[in-house]
Amino acid sequence: MANATDLALAHHLADLADGIARRYFTAAGLTVHTKNDGSPVTDADWEIEHSLRSEIRRRRPHDAFIGEEYGERGKARRRWIIDGIDGTASFVAGEPEWSTLIALEDHGTITLGMVSAPALGSRWWAAPGAGAWTGPSPSRSPAHSRRLTITPGGHGHDAVLGIWPPPHRLSEPHRAIAAKLAGHTARTRPALDWSAAETSTPPPRKPSTGSGTCHGGLLVATGQLDAFLLLGAGPWDIAALIPIVQEAGGAFSDLAGQQRTDTGAALFAKPAIHHELLAVIISST
Known part of the structure; x- marks a missing residue:
């Protein structure tokens, strides 16, 4: 430890x-x-x-x-x-x-x-x-x-979900997951068609841009997002955020619900919303 x-x-x-x-x-x-x-x-x-x-x-x-x-x-x-x-x-x-x-x-x-x-x-x-x-x-x-303390509670249908990277940089399976979660939540940041493979113009900005933090996981820890989905990531993109989100009262897993940093994906969220979104991911794969 x-x-x-x-x-x-x-x-x-x-x-x-x-x-x-x-x-x-x-x-x-x-x-x-x-x-x-x-x-x-x-x-x-x-x-x-x-x-x-x-x-x-x-x-x-x-x-x-x-x-x-x-x-x-x-x-x-x-x-x-x-x-x-x-x-x-x-x-x-x-x-x-x-x-x-x-x-x-x-x-x-x-x-x-x-x-x-x-x-x-x-x-x-x-x-x-x-x-x-x-x-x-x-x-x-x-x-x-x-x-940092995350306010508990909430429902996925009312949630603001950050997703990164944009759809054209995602694999087809990851794009399908992003689109499924985008359809389950109230709105996404950035606000894109997550099922589209085309490059958007102008290029989208990260969910953290202009918010005073540097990473979508921090937006969850600081109460500015209800959930954040990071896809195609390395362990160096994920690991430092895990204890920050969890100690603030949030939840983390990869797309299979495991506490792993080596599977290329991370879902950070309020606990109840994390459970709900993870169920959506697992049911769609």
């Missing part, structure tokens, strides 16, 4: 990532590369992941590590899961809603999650049994943290 020392290390790693990201974010002429899947990556993504990997190796030499850009290093009971910059497109566009995602896994269970968004001056973190919190970096303002 994560402990106070692990949480302190996660904040330290987030501080390191914040410093690197700020340097690139405010610099002119940021170089953008294109990965094999067509998504953007920058030198900031690479440097953050390399720096955090090196710091974890120095401070926790027996822990394993996996990151979006450089893959996995080592096999161990404990594993750090890192996304150097989540929301690289926003980062490149000069928009503030991007973040570094940091998680710690112990025997297959995520025991610590942290999301740091320096351009917003915000951070979110949680560990099982310790609550979910938001505030500035404790090193900058240690006395201004606020506990």
Whole structure:
């Protein structure tokens, strides 16, 4: 399990990532590369992941590590899961809603999650049994943290559901699931025809854009969405959000109802709505 020392290390790693990201974010002429899947990556993504990997190796030499850009290093009971910059497109566009995602896994269970968004001056973190919190970096303002609490209850037919990515980037089975859930809920963000395979014009914005958070899972933890469906994701996109949503009072699973980060999908929601939407997913597959 994560402990106070692990949480302190996660904040330290987030501080390191914040410093690197700020340097690139405010610099002119940021170089953008294109990965094999067509998504953007920058030198900031690479440097953050390399720096955090090196710091974890120095401070926790027996822990394993996996990151979006450089893959996995080592096999161990404990594993750090890192996304150097989540929301690289926003980062490149000069928009503030991007973040570094940091998680710690112990025997297959995520025991610590942290999301740091320096351009917003915000951070979110949680560990099982310790609550979910938001505030500035404790090193900058240690006395201004606020506990997150999700209002329970609700029904799927009244729910606001965030879904990402947009339909044209989804596989046909995932697009069918998104369309099924969109038809079951009151409205979706973004408001799209989730059964359509065509590219929309203009390109849709993520559910988090303009909301003051960086990730759809955080919108659930902060009460701005009732549910969020993330499809085609890696463990680095999901892991850090799990304890934050759960400690705030929400629920998480993959599309089969399992507590896994390696199946490419995540459903975050208020507990009653999560149960309802998961039943819709399972009945349609």
